[in-house]
Amino acid sequence: MAEFKLTREFVDHIKQKIEIKDEIRILEDIQDLHPADIADLYRELDLEEAKYLYLIADDETAADVITELDEDERRRLLSALPSEVIAKRYIDKMESDDAADVLGEMEEDRQQEVLSHMEDVKSAGDIADLLNYDEDTAGGLMGKELIKVKESWNVTICLRSMRRQGEELDEVYYVYVVDNDGILKGTLSLKRLLLSPTTRTVKDIYNENVIAVNANVPAEEVSAIMERYDLVALPVVDSIGRLLGRITIDDVVDVIREEAEKDYQLASGITDDVESSDNVWSHTKARMPWLFIGLMGGILSSMVVSQYEGLIGLNPQISFFMGLIAAMGGNTGMQSSAIIVQSLASGNSGLDSTSGKLLKELAVGVVNAAVLSSVIFGYNLIKGSDQALTYTVSIAMFSVILIASLFGTFIPLALKRINIDPAVATGPFVTTLNDILGMLIYFTIGTFCYSIFL
Amino acid sequence: MAEFKLTREFVDHIKQKIEIKDEIRILEDIQDLHPADIADLYRELDLEEAKYLYLIADDETAADVITELDEDERRRLLSALPSEVIAKRYIDKMESDDAADVLGEMEEDRQQEVLSHMEDVKSAGDIADLLNYDEDTAGGLMGKELIKVKESWNVTICLRSMRRQGEELDEVYYVYVVDNDGILKGTLSLKRLLLSPTTRTVKDIYNENVIAVNANVPAEEVSAIMERYDLVALPVVDSIGRLLGRITIDDVVDVIREEAEKDYQLASGITDDVESSDNVWSHTKARMPWLFIGLMGGILSSMVVSQYEGLIGLNPQISFFMGLIAAMGGNTGMQSSAIIVQSLASGNSGLDSTSGKLLKELAVGVVNAAVLSSVIFGYNLIKGSDQALTYTVSIAMFSVILIASLFGTFIPLALKRINIDPAVATGPFVTTLNDILGMLIYFTIGTFCYSIFL
Incomplete structure (x- = not known):
């Protein structure tokens, strides 16, 4: 085919x-x-x-x-x-x-x-x-179709029972071994079964090192376990270890993709799983709420800026760099958050503590802030901008990058701790907060610099 | 365990x-x-x-x-x-x-x-x-370990040969059936083999509907096929159909996750696969280039705004809403691009043509633009902003949302056509372009409105 x-x-x-x-x-x-x-x-x-x-x-x-x-x-x-x-x-x-x-x-x-x-x-x-x-x-992902054998059986009985049990199944990857109470003891690979003499007992050839999950384990954890240990099927047990069902990799692949896509959607400001083929109404419903948050944030930011009407009227040049400062804060914050979100999702966040992560971000932030604010300082010098503006833009950029890095790192970690999806931190809500904060910092520093240099 | x-x-x-x-x-x-x-x-x-x-x-x-x-x-x-x-x-x-x-x-x-x-x-x-x-x-993902049997063999010969071939394999999910020239004919499930009488010939029990890929098929396509058809293993063949190897789902799960994460990283402005546990230098290297693009964009945008120094000096209120306009353009464009990027990645983009997609985005854009610019119009009316500003902000917002939706849809489709990863469109580069375009639109409309109303 x-x-x-x-x-x-x-x-x-x-x-x-x-x-x-x-x-x-x-x-x-x-x-x-x-x-x-x-x-x-x-x-x-x-x-x-x-x-x-x-x-x-x-x-x-x-x-x-x-x-x-x-x-x-x-x-x-x-x-x-x-x-x-x-x-x-x-x-x-x-x-x-x-x-x-x-x-x-x-x-x-x-x-x-x-x-x-x-x-x-x-x-x-x-x-x-x-x-x-x-x-x-795990219970919601599992299916009941599986083949189980008792540890006391020999290979011949096993094969006979499997033929009967297997009639209705599409594919069989593992055979589960249970004791008389139905408690999961291990797995028996079909390959092992094919290679063993028919008189051997299951007890002697099965693999005891079986990874199983409880039925109430969250789907994300199921996918992390199957991905980590390269499993094709994962048995599900109840609280005393009795075999309830099994989860197959094809269902988990969907979970993995959905997880990864959800982060991306949150970052781009889309709720629900809209696809380009959905209708106009579904699109509007998924996107409008985030745009509304952006609108509210923009109005708040306009209120902050309006406090500095006098300063802007006298020195309109200060408004030229508003967009730059807001963008740098937004970009930096998004980067920091995205790195934390991905580490949390993949379980590869290592053993660093929260303060350790913040310290590292601080170091990265200082390097980025120093380089970029020097570049913009040079640009304003060459361009012949007045001293007050030159210092305002560079100092504000340094501060904004540093603060946005720390915020971007701290917020997803804090959200995670109170059980909110940390990926929310990379979305429009926090970007908007960053914008407002950026304007506050920029104009506070601007007011100070213009009072000194003019 | x-x-x-x-x-x-x-x-x-x-x-x-x-x-x-x-x-x-x-x-x-x-x-x-x-x-x-x-x-x-x-x-x-x-x-x-x-x-x-x-x-x-x-x-x-x-x-x-x-x-x-x-x-x-x-x-x-x-x-x-x-x-x-x-x-x-x-x-x-x-x-x-x-x-x-x-x-x-x-x-x-x-x-x-x-x-x-x-x-x-x-x-x-x-x-x-x-x-x-x-x-x-596919060739880079495949392994050589597999079990193959000839279509002319009976079940007994099959089992004997499989025992020999299987000795060095960890797990066996499928047995591949080939003809005398080594050309892949189909698969034989272990379950089917276990359930068949030993005198049956492979020819009578194997499944001809086998999906296979050529060795030079890209990894993304391999993962799409395995995900779509729920496959645990996929055989790889050469140009005349000879069996070369097989790809297992665990290797493809990594490809699926990496694909999904790459989109998210591009959207957040991170190159390479940095993890929070990597050192400061790796972080700086992965993040600085994007921040630099943002900086260049910000400088360009400051040049655009500086053309309107006179207007801003006389009417500093116009600067209050610069952030709002830029943010709305950025958010809308990112949403539109993200939806297209995901549809392209999942292969669920349906049969709509490019012009069909643009038309739908135009419809969604008009709805969003109309609602949001009415809200900001109401806000400025209540707040008692002057007429010129009220009209400037609303008309600019309407235009920016519409244009950003179309740009956001068109750019990833265009990138795809010239074989560049469409996810680039959701990253800082295009967001920055959107910012600049937004300022140009805002101040052009501003100049016009202020000349009429004042």
């Missing part, structure tokens, strides 16, 4: 075939596509076209495609279908973690209705269990 | 044991740690202490820890060791992709020397092959 690239031609072709209800041709065209590719195709269809495609697709494919859709697209489609169809045609065919995710997006009444229509009572029970976990925890 | 958290106490304890050369105690303390945890410990030791720890550790552990270290730490340690020790104790024990990564960081002479000391000539050849690929391509 080659990689597939959705084209406008292909979409138009399918739309046309849907219009004339050419079922066979459509099924031929999509039969070799991966569900992720079919989901892309759905995004380009209107609701009626999408429904038609759903009705003609086989249940397995339809269930996979539903899993691949974005939340709002899935909701739009499922709300148009009766609970019984959803239960029997789709939910029954999904892995338990995907099924719980899809059901978790519905109203509680609807969830009950769908679950009551499921034919496989055991899976319905598994899904109901999974719905109890917060979606941002 | 529980999850491990490095503490200052543990580091001090190990340092103390190293000082008195208490080999046995140290080995007992670290024997249950994962190599990633031992690598953390190394980061806190000085070179002499680290070397001692290396000498007493077993080869397998030492090789794993070397793989986990950061590039500069690894280089520091390896430069202190003779080529023969590196070859026999470490490189021989690594997977081929890790070995090629480690060797790739050395001078070419040193590479040759290390390879010539390797005992396993076949692995040395594999590693030499891998060194030919660019590290940012």
